[in-house]
Each structure stands twice: as structure tokens, then as C-alpha cells.
Amino acid sequence: MTNETAQFGGQWTSRLMIFDLEDRISTPVLETDFEIAAPNWTPDGSALIVNGGGSLFWVDLEAPELLEIDTGLCINLNNDHGISPDGATLYFSDHTYGRGALIWRQSLDGEADPEQVTEKRPSWFHGMSPDGQWICYTAVREGLFGIYVAANDGSGEHCVIEGGHHYDGPDFSADGAWIWFNSDRTGASELWRVRPDGSGLERMTQDAMVNWFPHPAPEGDAVVYLAYPEGTVGHPPMMHVELRLWRPGHPSETLVTLTGGQGTINVPSWSPDGGAFAYVEYAE
Template sequence: MKIVFLIILVIFLPLKAMAFETIDIEKLYGNTIPVSISTIGQEQNTKLEKILNSVTDVISQDLQTTVDMEYKGLLNYTMDANILNLKKYNYDGIAYNINVNVFQMPSEADKYVIEVRVYDVKNESVLTEKKYAFKEDNIRKTSHIVTDISYFAMTGKIGYFQSKIVYSSSDVVKNKNSKKSIYIIDQDGYGEKLLLQGGILNSPIIDSKKNALMYIDMTTGEPFLKAVNIFTQEKISLDKVYPSLSGKKYTSSPSLCKNDNCLILTNLLEDGSSIIKLSSKGDESTIVNKSETINTSGSTSPDDQMLVFESNYEGRRNLYVSDISAIQMTKLLVGNDGIYAEPSWSPDGNWICFTKLRNGIFHIGIIRPDGTDEQILYSSYMLENPMWLPNSDGIIFVEKKSLSSKTTLVMIDLSGRIVRKIKTTTGATSPFMWIIK
């Protein structure tokens, strides 16, 4: 989807009240939602001006990474000196305007306030208005919050701009002394931070209701599921989080149910692997248990009633769907034109993403839960670990462009048009996107 994007400095005065009119954005603007940013001007070269410029830079960068818009540069207009002329914006096809101001908090010299209003231009009405206090070293985080509330007001969709990504470093495991650590980074590539080290640590996931960072520790050569507090990194006894895990050592491919009240795991067996579901109440159930087959990478539907997973049940790795009670299992993809793996069900339930290996090339693709409408979004030397963005608008995954290159985190929208690469210090595997609440 394409958007005309406009940044312009204006002075704000209250707008007249008008009856709200429902607008069909698709009909009015096609597949675009044109958006502008405006600010209340500050004196040139002041500290407030610099902070305001930093805020609008972050917001505009955030908006350009969504499937909803395309940045078209700075357009200048001669405006009324004292009025935010929304009708003028409307004549130029602007649907919404984000008006931002920054001022110093009178009572605390080291704090500032961002004031934001999101306008429906056609109706000359305010969709939302908020104020946020912040310190200068917290500009990016506060700006992401502003983008989140603005994006929701304009689209009705959850923003992910203040989200963070946890991932395992991509160090090559050559011997027992090799290390793989767990890092965290902002979704826009800033604020990279080491969280855990001291072993071979893989597959991090975050249970936000329990503030638990769970991961697979392969330091001894066998996979053990462990957990720490995401904020303090203090060890958490898994018996307290998922009681039925007590005594289990051989587990891999952890994923959370969509409602965060259960955990899906691969349980390694002597003749293959099964997929089990653990609840925080202590209940355990086996969803998939086919002898002499590898069943792994389970991901639940939004209502947690269905599961998609990969299996070599018929000889070649493919994707299957099962109800959560394991009464019925259906092959999702028909045909043998590739090896399908690592499925993930979208939060809105409309798609399943996956990796596909065909003729030596890896692909990231999507398919409907009923097995129709398969689409390939991205291809490269090696691709793995696809995971959905929180609003289902795109996918984050890991790319390795050649045998000798370092792995990179990649975000892509469902059209394949917007591709954004997130550089990390060590390379990355197993990304997990965490929504800050």
C-alpha cells in the first residue's frame, strides 16, 4: 500500500466541532492512507527544536516501515499563519495529520512533554490526543509510543513500534567451548543489548504475562528448557511456571499459545519426536505422536484450537494441521515441489508462513490455513525462523546470503514490497518479537 507523506510546520488553533462522518478509506484513497506530520514551530537552534526534530524523525521512520504508506519527501505549502488548515490538506489528498509539540515540564528541568493530536482531515475532527512525559535519553522510546497510538487511531490496527526483538547470536558451534548468547534489540535496530551468555543458548521466547524469558540451553549437548526474568535476568524455576515440565530434559522448538496460557514443545524421543502442550495449570497433553517420525515447530491458531506443524510423516518434510485434541490431522500442502518447514500461524488467523527449500534455494512463503493461495515473498541462499509481526502485516526472519556471510534479521510486508534489514553485532538466529505493554 502506498502513502503520500507530508511534514510541514504550522501553528495550531482549536478546530470547529463537526459531525463525524464514516469514511471508506479504500474507496476514497484506493489502497493508500495518506498521512502528514505537523508541528508547532520552535525557535531555531533551541534545544526544544532539536528534540522536536528527533521526535518527528523517529515517527516518520516508523510510519515508513509499515505496509500502509510510502514516504514522498518534504512538501512545502503556504498556510494560514494561525490556522492548521485541514481543508487544504484534504484538497491535496491527505487523510490524517499527526500534530506534535514538545515543551519543557515546568516543575522538572530534566523532563519534557510530548503533546500529540491525530486529526481526521476530511471531517476536521480529533481522533485521539495524548501527552507523555519523558527525559532526553528516552526520546526514541517515547516517539515509538506516539507512533503506536497514532497508528491505532488511523488504522484500528495494533502498532508494533515500541516492540523489541530477542534473538540468539549466530556464532558457529565448532566445539564444546563455542558460545551462543541471547540479545535484545528495538524493532528499528537501535538499543542492542546482551541479555544472557555463558553457554549455547537458542530459541528465546517471552511469556509476557509471567515476565519469563524461556530458551533452550544446548551447552551440555542435550536440549534443556530454562527461564529467567526478562527484566532482572534472575533464574526462574520452570516448575513454578509450567509445573508439568518437572523432570523433562529433552525438549526443543518452544512456542507460546496465542493466549499465553500454554506452551507448545517438541519432545525428543528415541524413534522420533512428539509435540506436547503444557498449561500453566500443570496439565499436559500430547497433540502429535507418530512413531518413527519427526514432528516439530508447532504453532497454534489465534483461538488455540488448531495447530500447524512440520512432519516427515510421509517421507518428505511438509506442513500439517491438527486440532488441538489430536483427533484429526490433515496435510496442509499438496505436492512434492519442495521441503516445507517452520510454520507460524498469523495472529489474525488468515495466513500461515513457512520456509521452503526447492532446488537448493530457500524461500519465505505464506499460505491459507486451508492449504490454498500459496505465495512466495522472498528468496535467498538460506532463510529460517519466520515469525509474524504482532499485527499480521508482515514477517520477521533470518537471512544468510552466502556460506561465509553473517546472518541478518529481515522484516518484510505481505506484498514483498517493503524489505527492511536489521543489523546486529553478532548476527542472529531464532528471533522472537516482544510487544512492550
């Protein structure tokens, strides 16, 4: 990463926030005129990583500022990225080379050039298994959206579930036994889960909201997700949305109402201890 703080300007203000689950309080970490998105929490709990303008930025929680991460010749990253459980490897999606994103990885310290992970495009990184051996991602193959799993080096790609509808936001459960995702396979987008081998498909929400990007907590069964108003198409930015919590045996509850959507919580953003999660909100 570089020691240069990015300079920005624009119509919207981005606020990087942390929500404490026990106290039910949101605390601002950083505010910028640049449109940042999709925070990850580093496994040691010391920093967040966000996307903005095709780049990734490191935000130290002790001295928060945007420090650009050197991703070599990959200069057109979107907001699908994550960190291996051991904290050593950064995964991201980039579409610098041709149409459609590919998944890449590099050491988090930036000492080596990025290495291409997926051979086929488009592929959008979303999560890793708790043991760090597998990645899960959204892909389009032969015109169909689907949820895919591969080894952490991209080998052994296999489809978990696909179809003529939209499939997005896959993320492993804390025990690695399930992959959560969102799909509009029965109408409006709802949350689902499925075993990594494609068995045991279950619908996990059924309400009037349009639900996206489920992220299971690193411990236990809680899942935080993004909920759009009824009738929303896709996952647009700059809308009145909610961050909600799913727990088994309880109705989903709203934790935060905000202006956001695309970019707010696209990627896994729980703190390592599961006591908080990071998100981005926007204001004019």
C-alpha cells in the same frame, strides 16, 4: 540484558529483516558479521530478540544493535525461544546441563534467574497458546519425535502426536484451536495441523517443496513458513530457500527468496498486529 554490544567476525554476514505484508517489501534492520538467527517480535512491537553464539540478544527497532540478554547460568542456548503474550516472560531452550535441551523461562527484564520448565530432555520450545497458559514444543521420548503440550510452568506434559518420523516447529493458531507443525510422516516434509488434544489431524501442504516451521499470524488464518528445494534433507543452513504464505482457499505464494534455512524463521516472528514478520538472511 547488558549494555555491551557483541563483537563478532566470520565468513557470513547476517541481515535481520522485516517483511511488510501489505507493501510486499523487505526492509533491513541490522547487519552483522556474527551469525544471528531466529527473530522473535516483542508483544509491544518495539524490539526483536535473536539468538547467536549460544546467547540471546535484544534489538531495539529505534536504535538497532545487539544487546546481550543475561540468561544466568544458561549459556548454551539454541535458536528455539519465544515470549509470553503478555510480554513478561522469556522462554528458551538450553543444553548447558547435560545432553539434550531443556526448556527454561525467566522474566524478560532479567531480574530473576532462569527457572527450569521441562523435566525431560530433549525438549525444544516453539510456541505459546494465545492466552499464555500453554507451551508447545518438540521432544523426543523413548526414541520417538513428537509434538508436546504442557502448562506454562511445564506441568501436565502430554503428547499431541508422535511417530517414527520427524515432527518439528509446532505453533498455535491465533484462536488456539490448532497446533501447526511440519513432519515427513508421508515422505518429504509438509505442513500439518492438529487439535491440541491430538484429534483432527490435517495435511495443509502437498507440493514439491520441503516445508518447515509454519507460523500462524496473530490474527486471521495466514501462515508464513520456510520452503526448501525439492529433495532437501532436514533443515540445513545457507541454502536458497523461500518464505511462503499459506491462506485458506488460495495457493501458497512466495513472498521472499533468499539464502537461509536453519535460523531464518525457526520461531514465531510476526509483528503483534500481524502486518509484518521478521526473518534472517545470510550472504557471503
